[in-house]
Amino acid sequence: MCQACRLKKCLQAGMNKDAVQNERQPRSTAHVSPDSINVETKREHLVTTQALSPSDTYSAVISRPLVTSSAPISATVKPCSNISNNHRFMVSLLTAETCAKLEPEDVEENIDVTTNSERDLTPFDSRLSPYTSSCPENVYETSARLLFMSVKWAKNLPVFAHLPFRDQVILLEEAWSEMFLLCAIQWSLPMDSCPLLSLPDLSTPQQANINLLTADLQILEEVFSRFKALTVDPTEFACLKAIVLFKPEIRNLKDPEQVENLQAQSQVLLGQHIHSVYPNQGARFGKLILLLPSLRFVNSEKIAKLFFQRTIGSTPMEKLLCDMFKN
Template structure:
């Protein structure tokens, strides 16, 4: 659209790459990191519905970086939680623990294959993952379509793994409630795969800016 203010949702998200990138900026991507190329602007060859070819992030086209983030997904077609929802089965504590472990493992595998991260010293990689793992877990949980009834089971799994004092139980349950609220909000936004990949990269590389 000519006004560059498109609605970005499940039905319109592929119509305007410019507004999709703008959505990523709103959630924390630093605009100063995007550089304009040296090619002069051309009104005849640039459409408002595409990311301008002159936009770069650390020397690479933004569109190519997004493609690399998508290719780094360990299980791009897998939606771990959907198999339980479709079968109508009840997830037990063992299922929840296995599912959580798979999500954490996929997070590490994804990080190892995205641009720039493998070039960092191992100590920096570990530090970034430690600082951002909870945000990445929430994003992966929402992206994987985990059934909403899993939150109480996550709490039960936590109690089963380690006895807690009353104060810790209250704090732990608050964290579970926040986790479920965040997953529900992401589901309502109908975020697509490219947007999830960008959000995860933002969370990983700028952990101090993610709430």
Template sequence: MPSSPPKCACPEQPKENSILFSLLSTPPAEDHTSKETSVAYPTTQLVDSILKRTSRLQPPVVVALRYPELVCQQAAQLLLKTVDFVKALPSCSCLSSKDRALLLKHCWAELLLISMTKYRFRFEIIEYILCCDCANTTDSCCEMSNESIVMKCLAALQGIPTKSDIQLMDSFFTRCETMELDDKEYAFLQSAILFNPDVPGLENPLLVERLQSSVQLHLNEYVAAKHPYDQLRFARILLSLPPLRNIKAQVVTQLFFRDMIGNVAMEDLLSQMLQG
């Protein structure tokens, strides 16, 4: 592992009047009692059922950022830029404020990961094996136990970042970089994700569906004109989306923002950012 912090070609620092500026400027609170007491443990019946079906599972490998202060600030800058992208989309002006907020809250993590790919955002992690009583580095030997299986299930339920989550991110980053997407293709990809008519609670899902179809049509036309000899490029771009949806927003929040925003709900923060 290199000893110096990773560099990232991220956008400019947040403005002083932005919502995340105060979060970036304020040291995290030292009292973590509310975080610890908020964990919901499974019932005995649920544990017994899990143990019967997962007797061969290995304990989860939990990850943490190697340079959290730097990486979290860079992630916050990219989140601001991602929300600004959504606010600047001409198509969003015909949607109600409620629908805009619902669409953003539903896919903000996917949009952010695309922005990370676009700006070659990289980060280093530290790995731990999650056990019942302690967290050991992967250099140590950890014996299999029923408790470690329960901890694996708890990690998934609580959105604790694990090595498998990082592997999903890296796979998506590599796929996009291999295709060498340009800025317009990234923009079309983000728009196609944003306009999802299946999001529950939309006031006008038909309009959202039309916007999604329009984005896909324009992406197809752009790809055909820019890469006339690569007839499968449009399909490959769309096929990059399903793996992205396997990365939970909870994991992205815990990994990049929880130390920064504390107990603030990410949905509330996004609503304020969208209105700002």
């Protein structure tokens, strides 16, 4: 059984780091409800493109079950001036967001993710929190679930799935930490209650590392606060994740032109959504784009150590991501 499968099995039963690393039967004593963040692969219905009127071009209602549609979602993005393709790409972003959505059972069945109701129900609403307490074990479990959700989101994005497989792997390996942090911000992972998170007991020679990692956590807290100050809505999160995923400047891509198209399309959609929903916030687009580099203030190696070392042990993140991607 691969590392990702073992991790998923433990998440379903209740997190136990020994069960993940040594393949022992996991405990079922974790306080996090498995239903709060569903990592099972389910047959998800797609948001229809036909049911949206022109005035609702950038509005879609997430509900369970979602309305199905026989209209295919385009997997190829043309130049950004094409309104029809913009619409389809937005729908595909929201569909991927829905398929990977964390949704506690006690949340209302219907959540409008793009209309003005976002001002009344923000992503940081405590009712949407994917954990019941902030003890360390729950944070480890929640972090693992958020990582699963990030990978699942990318896999459910049609335009990503139609890129060359090697490009998919390269993009995911490059962007996983940024996507994970965006999910953690969206679902309010509590940084202040996670002292050094997944660090093992440190011996005296290792004590010097504590200050460095504590500083990294403080940096992440500041980054989280900046995003929360803007009250980023679900559609904006979807666009931001697409922007950090599609990086045409990464070396060894087979189809960098298409990746560049997808990133540009994501930026256009973000701008159009902001213009539609937040017409009085002219600087909002720039503020969000300028926040993205802060997701790399703490590099991916440190993110892996802080959030996942206790869960996956010495397993390289690249191997875990590959296992997640294949399953």
